[in-house]
Amino acid sequence: MSVAKKTTSKISYSLLILVLVFEVIFIKLAYWQYGRMNEKESAFKAFSEQLNQKAVPFDKNVELKDWKVVTISGVFDYENEKLLQNRHYKTYVGYRVITPLMTDDGDYVMVDRGWIPKSWDRENPEVLEDKKGQVNFTGVVRNIPPKKTFIEGPLYGVTKRVIKRLDSTAFPMVSEYKNILIQATTSGNQNIRSFIEKPQTGAMHSEYMLTWSCLALILPTLYIALLYSRRRKPE
Structure with a gap:
């Protein structure tokens, strides 16, 4: 076998290995997006x-x-209220106002009272307060997902009033409902926009899955076409 043929053979094997590696990666990415699509569709259906x-x-x-709709009553603890940063309303960035509520049973639960613009973190906290004493409102239950990693960044932002993620450790009084958040459908404060953060559908992940699947089909096709064209070349 000539040196040229040996070199060509080595290149072919190296290219085959490279194609197989990328093929596995593309298939795994497509399967991952398929799983994410099903998760989002299930959440939207629920x-x-x-x-x-x-x-x-x-x-x-x-x-x-x-997403269960509930009616709830109790007393808000405004002194321990927190602002959850980097939350969006349309194209605007701001905070979600998270206030602990002492229910009629004496247990505390975290309540998302709504959204405020980013500039409001410098305002007096009293401007965000609802009425004093007993309140009654309708809300939607949100289950807080468990932590996925043991290593996380700092919980608090520039001040102890701002939190970077939703975590019950920021609310020591909450014990019974550590993994529950109530999103209020309305707010008694005109400065707060109350709305439910709807889950996304799986459409975006469906597009990603299709992209990775197409790449997984195109890559071996190109490799086979390359081999075929080389074999047809005259010696």
């Missing part, structure tokens, strides 16, 4: 189903599914 259900009183004996 969201649609639960919002069509009649509101039930918030109670520890009730199964608190994600």
Whole structure:
């Protein structure tokens, strides 16, 4: 076998290995996006189903599914209120106002009262307060996902009033409902925009899955076409 043929053979094997490596990567990425698509679709389906259900009183004996509509009453603890940073309203960046609520049973639960612009973190906290004493409102249950890593960045932002992620450790009084957040559908404060953060559908992940799947099909096709063209070349 000539030196040229040996070199060509080595290049072919190296190229085959490279193609196989990228093929595995593309397939895994497509499968990952497929899983993410199903997760998002399931979440959106649960969201649609639960919002069509009649509101039930918030109670520890009730199964608190994600997106369940509940009626709740209690007293807000404004002194321990936090601002969850980097939350969006349309194209604007701001905060979600997270206020602990002492329910009628004496247990505390975190309540997302709504969104405020970023500039409001410098305002007096009193301008965000709702009425004093007993409040009654309708909200949506959100289950806080468990931590995925043991190593996380700092919880607090520039001040102890600002938090970078939703974490019950920022609210020591919350013990019974550490993994529950209530998103209020309305706010008694005109400075706060209350709205439900709807889950996204799986459309975006479907597009990503299609992209990776196409690459997984195109790559071996190009490799086979390259081999075929080389074999047809005259010696």
